[in-house]
Amino acid sequence: MVRQSPPTERVVQVLDHLVAHPHARFGLSELARDLDLSKPTCLGILTVLTDAGYLLRDPAGRTYGLGPALIVAGRAAQRGYAVGPVAHRHLTELSARLGVVCTASGVVGDRIAVLDVAGAHGSAAGARVGEVYPFAPPVGLMFVLWDRDERVECWLRREPTLPVRIDHERLRRVIDECRRTGYLVESHTRGGQRLYALMAGVVAHDLAPDLRELLGELVSSPGERVLLPDRWDTAGAHAVNLIAAPVYDAEGHQSLVVAAHLERDVDIVEVERIGDALVATADAITRELGGRRPVR
Known part of the structure; x- marks a missing residue:
């Protein structure tokens, strides 16, 4: 049996979207709309990923982009x-x-x-x-x-x-x-x-x-x-x-x-x-x- 985890899939969905646009930064509303997520759900994912360093939040523009923890993870995967x-x-x-x-x-x-x-x-x-x-x-x-x-x-x-x-x-x-x-x-x-x-x-x-x-x-x-x-x-x-x-x-x-x-x-x-x-x-x-x- 293949077990599904919708909450985990949504986290992967957010990361995949940002990885596909590495030079862009997205606001909460834009991401929620692009990924068909509710704002509360999207905000919760963004907050946890930002706290872990996988994303960075620009306080001025209130936008999100890829963070330094992904560099560490990528280098570990390469090794x-x-x-x-x-x-x-x-x-x-x-x-x-x-x-x-x-x-x-x-x-x-x-x-x-x-x-x-x-x-x-x-x-x-x-x-x-x-x-x-x-x-x-x-x-x-x-x-x-x-x-x-x-x-x-x-x-x-x-x-x-x-x-x-x-x-x-x-x-x-x-x-x-x-x-x-x-x-x-x-x-x-x-x-x-x-x-x-x-x-x-x-x-x-x-x-x-x-x-x-x-x-x-x-x-x-x-x-x-x-x-x-x-x-x-x-x-x-x-x-x-x-x-x-x-x-x-x-x-x-x-x-x-x-x-x-x-x-x-x-x-x-x-x-x-x-x-x-x-x-x-x-x-x-x-x-x-x-x-x-x-x-x-």
Whole structure:
């Protein structure tokens, strides 16, 4: 049974609204109207959050904005998910060297969360810290494929976000190849990227069975978007969305995935150059955070 807590949901609603408008300040009446809350309820929430330091109140304008306690909470969350100064420094250096957006993401509960973004410019600037996606087939393969096989099987057993067909033979080839090279090369068509963005936005809601079935028919099998050597034309180029590599924790499990977002046509020589640079960056982060590669 899923237990609901309307009072807690209202607190989250207030915080989400202010986080979505970090540079704005709101009065009590405006917030109550925007969030469809009664003024007494809204005032009670604002008062408690202000007393705790999560919000600041401007006495002159009687308006509210984000407070310093959120900075402390955010930094603690970053440390907890291994995205602190160490990872950010390496991502920034890699982004400057490659001239692309680089991100670090990890699994938080039952969701994939974007934890850091460096070099947010160009078409990949849409990657934002705090974005979440479902961690269940067909989404999330790269967060388990460098881990032990039982982690992969556990992910495959999760209830799919959409009905998908799993090509186990190809999936095994993808896993073996990515473990051999140390990185993953993923290709999306622009339509495919839009589809997955839409899917990530709606999976948390109950979809009508016929809509779920329709979307499921459009979604490819996990690993289908990974480019394998037999699909590379050594004299040509392919549309590559991103290249990703794993960061490991002290027990040899994947803790993060760092990715370079290319979103352009590249040849195999450039893929190997960027892939090697990404693996070196991921290994450097692993070492500095006290992690280690798994023993297979």
